[in-house]
Amino acid sequence: MSLYGLIARNQHLRYVDAITGKHYTLADLQATVEAPDEQALAFLYLDNSIASVKMLLNCLNSRLTLALLSPKLHIEYKQRLEEVYAPYYIYDTTRDEIPDFDIEESGLYRSHRGVRNVIHPDIKLMLSTSGTTGSPKFVKLSENNLVQNALSILNYLPVNSSDVTPLNLPVFYSYGLSVFTTNSIAGGQVVCGNRDVVQKEFWEDMERYGYTSVAGVPYVYEVLHRIGFNRKEYPSLRYMTQAGGKLSASLVKSFGEYLSERDKHFFVMYGQTEATARMAYMPPHNLLRKIGAIGIPIKGGQFTLAPETNELLYSGPNVFGGYAVSAADLGTFEQPPVLHTGDVAKVDADGYYYITGRLKRFVKLFGTRVNLDEVEMILNQEIQGETFACIGMEDKQLLVFHRHGIQDDASIRSLLAKKLGLHPTAFKVQQIDDFPLTPNGKLDYTALQQGALPQVQA
Amino acid sequence: MNTTQTLQDIIAAALSIPAAQVTDDLSYQSIPEWDSVSHIYLITELEAAFNITIDTDEVLEMSSVEKVRETLRKHNVNI
Structure with a gap:
């Protein structure tokens, strides 16, 4: 089944606009995005507002290939990427006009020049490997990659239909996108907005909507620590997740203890965009016993260590279909048998993995x-x-x-x-x-x- | 250098913007430079410069130059 099909099956799902508090069902947000007969590329510069989420959902429900990008990307970089990939559609609310594109009712800008690429039909989504350097290097992902990874994550995360989940990480980023896909498939309310943890409004929203989970990269946890998160109580909170780099041992301990003392769970996780998002997670009951570990592979995934280098290799249905660095690369989708993570690792007697170094630059x-x-x-x-x-x-x-x-x-x-x-x-x-x-x-x-x-x- | 000048310089340096851009109504997320990263950095710099400890609620409260000033006054910083 397609990702959109799975989301459509979730009867409990409501998207909430954090600003107005208004609830929307998937049907409320549905609008047709016209896709040409040939496989065509859409560049979506998305924030986390309800308007962006609506656009993302409707594009997911089309045949288009989507490249998700930050709206805050430097304009020169946007233009360079658009030159390289010649997208058919662009969604970018930060620009009033785009030369050689006309805005349509859907909010998408359509190119005067039509489809100018040959795109492999398996490429559903492209995510940038780097948020900020404007590099044209994208990770190519299929519908199956997205679905399989979301289902593996749902196998260990306690997502349920009474959840209220804020989108507090960017949806153009693999981790933020996984929060979006998993909670759309199995969650309850998904609260859309651009507020972050340094804003008073985020914490007012937490009380107002009763957030049941918060996701964060290590930097978010450093900020939470700095603003004294652990000195307060959050009755609605059930669990927190962390990915996007190694969290310091002292913060794993601090948040792990705080949450476990309150019967809440802390999921420390490991992944890469090349694996759609997730490859491993720490079962919370072992977190404090194995501080510093990335945990065990997700369901359907497998780790091995390369002989000699000890590079961590991953295989599973969420492994990407190669990189794109130019428009010509859109013509192929080839999954490597194993993903070379670039991380050097070791494994303990219980099968828990630890990252010990990095090969990639x-x-x-x-x-x-x-x-x-x-x-x-x-x-x-x-x-x-x-x-x-x-x-x-x-x-x-x-x-x-x-x-x-x-x-x-x-x-x-x-x-x-x-x-x-x-x-x-x-x-x-x-x-x-x-x-x-x-x-x-x-x-x-x-x-x-x-x-x-x-x-x-x- | 007076304290107001110092505050303006600290904010300008923390947000990496020209001092002239630091007006009272400048607020968090109103410019790309004032994001969560520079906000926490600003708090650290203010604590060091005025030898004060800014608590949790105040970190979230200080969402504009005007509010930064108000919070500093509460800490008996003369501005």
């Missing part, structure tokens, strides 16, 4: 995956004639190396903050005399990483 900043090579490319484009090397610092900061005395550090930080839409404190800049090289003449990132730690902490 990215850093997670405030829950957003930022590809380090892409950041280097941005810097090389913007500041020509300089060489840059980027490394990640424990998923807290991105460290940029450059040569002494050519460019000042502050301007590099503010450039990155602006281009990536992230707070400047996420970036650290360090000058060096010369870049370390490996024996075959490549940049030696391992040496940079090792050399960086003591100096940065000083």
Whole structure:
């Protein structure tokens, strides 16, 4: 069955507009989105408002292939992506007009030039691998990927028809989308809105609507900790989930204890966009006994460790159908037999997995995956004639190396903050005399990483 | 430098916007730069600059420059 078909079967489902408090059934939100005969691509720049959710649902109910994107993406990046992929439709309420597109009654902008791509019919959804660098790299997902992953998640999360779930993570992000799909299939009320945990209104809504769960990336938990979440009581809350990077041991303990003392559950989870969202979860009863673990594979999924490297490999029906970096890649959908997670792992005697390192070149900043090579490319484009090397610092900061005395550090930080839409404190800049090289003449990132730690902490 | 000037500079630095853009009616999420990340950073900077501890409700209360000022006054910061 299709994702929309499963959602349509949920008789208890209501979408609630957080602003007005109005309830809508799926039928209330239904509107026809016309799809041309050929497989066509729609770029949806979605926030979490009821209008965006309506658009997403109706597009899911069409034959279109959807690329979900952040409406806050820098306009230059939006235009570049649209040039690369030539979408047939665009949904973006932040723009009043789009050249060569006409707005239709549905709220979609339609291209004058029609369908200009050949798209494999299995590609239902495309998610960006990076929220902010404007990289054209997308993960290709099928309807089956979405359905299977949602069903596996529903196998361990206690979602039920009396739930009231806020969409407090972006729906264009795989984790936020999984909150949306699972609760649409099996939940009760799904509260749509753009309020976040730093707003008083979010907590007023929590009381007003009686939220039964809250989802968060590590940064959200840091904020919750900072604002004293655990000093208060939330009678309606039944469980919380965490994914999108490693939560510090002290916060796992703090939230794990707080929730278990109140007979509520804390689900620490692990996943990747390449696996639609979820690959593993920690059963709450073992959370405090195995702090730091990512847990056990979800139903239908399997982990193995690669010989020699100990890279964590995953297989399951939620493994993606490859990347797209250009329009030509839309013509294929090929699921690899195993997903190389890029994470190095170990497993204990009970079958619980632990991440011990990372092979891939990215850093997670405030829950957003930022590809380090892409950041280097941005810097090389913007500041020509300089060489840059980027490394990640424990998923807290991105460290940029450059040569002494050519460019000042502050301007590099503010450039990155602006281009990536992230707070400047996420970036650290360090000058060096010369870049370390490996024996075959490549940049030696391992040496940079090792050399960086003591100096940065000083 | 007087305290008002300092506050303006702290807010401008925390949100990474020009000081001239820091007006009383500037509020949380009214500009992309004032998001949850910069908000928490702003709170930390205010605590350090005025040697105060801002509690939970106040973190959520301080949703505009005007309200930041009000909260600081409660902590006997002279602005």
